[in-house]
Amino acid sequence: MTASTRIDGGPATAHASFASSACSLTEILAKRQLTPHFQVVYDMMRNRVYGHESLIRGPDDTLLRTPDALFSEARRQGLQPQLELASAHAAVQAFAAQEGAGHLFINMSATAIVHHWLQWRDEMPARLFGATGLDPERIVLELTETDPVVPHLPVLTEAFAMLRAYGVRIALDDYGVGHSSLQLWSEVRPDLVKIDRYFFHGIATDDRRQKMVRAVLAVAQCFSTAVIAEGIETAEDLACVRDMGIRYAQGWMLGRPNAKIQPHILDAAAHTLATRKVGHATDRAGTAASLRLDAPVLRPDHTNDDVHKLFDEHKALHAVAIVDDANCPVGIINRRDFSERYAQRYTRELFGRNPCATFMNTAPVLVELSVSIDQLSHVLISEDQRYLMDGFVITRDGAYDGLGTGEALVRSVTEMRIEAARYANPLTSLPGNIPISQHIAALVEQGSDFVTCYGDLNNFKPFNDVFGYWRGDDMILLCAEVIRAHCDPQRDFVGHVGGDDFVVLFRSPDWHDRAQRIIAEFNARAIALYDDAGRSNGGIEAEDRYGVPRFFPFVTIGIGALLVRPATCGRLRPEDIASAAAHVKHKVKHGNLSLVTEPYVDLALLT
Structure with a gap:
């Protein structure tokens, strides 16, 4: 490698390389040497590819191969709008040529949008996207955060109104960093918002990041805006993002940028979404069965001494159910209540051999095994609050099946309400x-x-x-x-x-x-x-x-x-x-x- 092409050389060599790259940018644009690479955007709700984002590349054998180098040089030369226009044309043409499915995401800065709007006005949508015949409703224009947007907002809103009338959807890119803001979100009213990759790196184990993302999701819900999670790189983060209710995801875990359009997400991502269940349970964990405790029972003809002996043998037992010959509950005896009474002077001598019905609650709370936790919430607001001490009896088709505690019921209903609120x-x-x-x-x-x-x-x-x-x-x-x-x-x-x-x-x-x-x-x-x-x-x-x-x-x-x-x-x-x-x-x-x-x-x- 000669001194004139060394990237890590001194000021003289760096200047020579820079000058060389500056000249080549005009050549790249003239010869249409831009190559789009496409990265999949996945719809986790419908389990299908929603679209692809176009990420532009320069010629492999030049210093302007990477996007950062390309756009940095374009800004230096004042050619940013021209480069972004050429990038959009290359993306639409390649996407149409490969018969890409779903939507095509194209990045464009506020500077370029304002420039082309002032230049073309009503002709802008057709000039940008109309050359290939690609349905404009399949195009998503991503407003990047590379330069300040607020000064351009009045002009941008005019341009976006025209693009929307043409059928193009609008997205905010890299939300949460750079120049993105709530004001921009409110004024632009985007169809989609991409939350920056920073917030999703290790989100599965980072409670702080989860809270920040939930705050953004709350805003998105207020504006009825769909959200895309960027930069998903691990199975854990992918599952976490899906469980948080984010519909769309993008990142190396699902697919890397490639000049050839990827029709499916990677097998590892598909396996994660298929095998890692959403945090909300829809089966046993959402019913009274999840509260069930195995516990012995007694018959009405058992004595109070038998109850005392049972509690003595089962130290953790909070109550005992009393069932008839058909195994149907007829009462419940609370441990604390019974123990306090039984400890009183002469109680054992007077009542020890009496039937246990003496101290039992003859109207226990009965809950069928298949009843949902949501339906059980009425117990919490009932006038009879003895379930907090006695617990409740769980039945299967009317027959005794186990016990539940008031503490477990309160906890489950509370957790269910919190999850529902999310x-x-x-x-x-x-x-x-x-x-x-x-x-x-x-x-x-x-x-x-x-x-x-x-x-x-x-x-x-x-x-x-x-x-x-x-x-x-x-x-x-x-x-x-x-x-x-x-x-x-x-x-x-x-x-x-x-x-x-x-x-x-x-x-x-x-x-x-x-x-x-x-x-x-x-x-x-x-x-x-x-x-x-x-x-x-x-x-x-x-x-x-x-x-x-x-x-x-x-x-x-x-x-x-x-x-x-x-x-x-x-x-x-x-x-x-x-x-x-x-x-x-x-x-x-x-x-x-x-x-x-x-x-x-x-x-x-x-x-």
Whole structure:
């Protein structure tokens, strides 16, 4: 290697190398020598590749091979917009040529976006992405944090409005570092936010990082923004991120950047997601069975001396259940209560040989083994608080099966409430995506027939734009209230995906009537949230997504209903059911209908 090409040489050699690289950047742009490398972005909810991010590279035999070197030199020469434009063109062309699936993520700085917007205005989307015929709805433009954004915000919002009208989605890159901010998030209203890799390095064992990410997720939930976790490099971090409810992930654990598009995530990542279960249990751990303690029983004809002997032999036993000849509980005797009475003077002599019913509680709390912890929460607020001392009797089909303690019940209900709050929608307090998927999985595992109803509101956005988000929140809360009112809490599950999207998992046999009542009541009550002019006109005047003023009738709800019969299907996954339900909802939306019903069809059985 000659002195003129040594990277680690003195000032003279460094200057020569820099000058050489400076000249070659113009040549690279002129000869179109940029090569995009694609890194997979994975949808963990639906278990499929969501898209690929384009990471640009220069020629291998130059000093400008790496992105850092390329863009540093471009900024030095004032060629940053030109380099980013060339990078975007190279990415779209290569992605289209390889017939890449899903979305294409393209990085662009505020400087370049403002430059091209001021240069081209309305022609900007076509100039950036229109050369190859790639559907613009498959393009995600990532706003990078390489330079300050706030000074450009007024111009950026204009440019983004045009890009969105063209179909392009907007994402914030590397959120949490650099120039990213809540102000930027609020003004840009991105469709996706990429949280910087710093927050996910070792997150599985770092409580501080988990708290910071949860804070960002709370903001994302408020803005109804999807989140992508960047820089996932270990199986533990991948499982942790998935369990926190983050839908999308990207990093070396899932796939490294490569000039050839990767159609699947790496086997190790797929194995991790398939075998490491989500932290929320949907089976035994979510029922009274998880509280069950093995404990001996006594019959009503056993004496108080027998009770005393039993407690003496089992030091940890907090109570003993009394069962009849059919093994059905008829009472419970609390250890502390009994011991205090038995220790009193002459009690043993007077009552020792008497039947144990003398000191037993004849109305114990009985809990069936399969009852969910959530359903047990009513015990905590009942007037009879003796369960805190006595505990409760667990039964199987009415027969004695074990005991449970009040302490364990309080702890389990509290943990369940905390977990539910983590994934609940902050506005309606209804369960979000993760609990919805878990409930679907539980129904599938039980083999129960159920109906997945996916509903959203028609004409909600213009209503929200005209009356403001406070009134928009009132509309969302009204929808939640109406849906809850027409569902059976013992049979049906109500979830809030986000925004104006709701999911109801019906097991009530009269679900169709319930769905129709939801539609009728909501549509009638929604009118009251308009002002006098809106009510008299039958709707409002507002701008559509293209900025064109037009008339929008009252907000109404549409429901797509998917009938799921696990016994007639092969391997069912929650994401497949959610996707199919969304498809039915799409028919409702575009057919201007109120309710569409379709059976779930397992495509695997048709091939």
